[in-house]
Amino acid sequence: MVLGQLIKKRRKELLMTQKQLAEGICVQALISKIENEEVIPSDEKIKKIADRLNIPLEYFEDALAVVTDKTNQNDLNGIINTIREYLTKREYDTIQYLLDAYNEEIKCATSDNEIVFFEWIYATMYYYRTKDSEGALEKLKKIPLSEKEQEISVEIINAIGRIYYLKKEYSEAMEYFEKGMLYMSKENDLNYSVRVKLLFNYALTLAVTENYKKAMEVINNGIGILVKNNSLFLLGDFQYEKGVIFKKIGDSSAAEKHYSNAYSIFDIQNNEQFKNRTQIELNELKKGRDELC
DSSP states (O other), X not given: OOHHHHHHHHHHHTTOOHHHHHTTTSOHHHHHHHHTTSSOOOHHHHHHHHHHTTOOGGGGHHHHHHHHHHHHHOOHHHXXXXXXXXXXXXXXXXXXXXXXXXXXXXXXXXXXXXXXXXXXXXHHHHHHHHOOHHHHHHHHHTSOOOSSOXXXXXXXXXXXXXXXXHTTOHHHHHXXXXXXXXXXXXXXXXXXXXHHHHHHHHHHHHHHTTOHHHHHHHHHHHHHHHHHTTOOTTHHHHHHHHHHHHHHTTOHHHHHHHHHHHHHHHHHTTOHHHHHHHXXXXXXXXXXXXXXX
């Protein structure tokens, strides 16, 4: 029996919920991921789980041997791919957990691409934890951009532009997004998720500076890439932003259409936060329409 199954079996024997097991150890969602073999817990977490389940660490001995073997076989590319997966889902707590769990493996990174990737991730996580925009920008700007590694370079440029956008320093944000677009034009093999993240942030900046026509072109480009790749990633966000733009230019009917599209996508994704935000916009449009009647 593998580690996650052993933990789940013992937890159920004790009539313990995932929330009870997680308390003081990690977030509940991570217990679910451990039990489903989606992540491998650190030694410290395993010891705490064993203590909470009131069993000796030896109970996990065989499973730990399998985990160790898998970890040894799992090169840094595997860790990088897993982190990218959770970036797509915006599960930043899980990413931080993975960085902590694989800290020793990450220290062994030797290739330029691996080193730059983790520098970018650590800087990004620093921002999400602290909201220290100046500190994050300093860390990101110190990372050398490589012509050979266009994808990670675009990620770093996009991250810098995004922070400037959130700081409402739109001219600086635009400078970096346009630089990212230039990098992107030179590389046809960029992962589609990297492309659409840059396009989305570029569109936001164009829209907030009232360049609505160009913003709509960029949004439609992003939607086209997502449709081609059969992906919902950022599709709801793009539809929502189209709603924002149509509302600003006074086309309530088109705004309602795209807000509704966004709501449907967020509903499929079980994204309650974005669903609620979109519902507020739809309610405001409906209220405005009713007042005109």
